């Protein structure tokens with residue numbers, strides 16, 4: 001297991017965030033241009049934009 005792939009919420013430091021579906025033109029068309037994907041903290045609900053599609057991604 002590689003701990004470096006763990007994502008921690010910047011607001012509450014919780015380490016359980018999940019991918020959420022893109023909503024609106026900004027997330028659908030603008031963020032993908034920069035390789036960003038929307039994530040959400042499962043504890044406080046804070047939305048995060050990360051350059052990571054899923055936790056298994058290594059490249």
Ligand SMILES: [Zn+2]
Pocket residue numbers: 009010011012013014041042043044045046
């Ligand atoms: Zn949080």
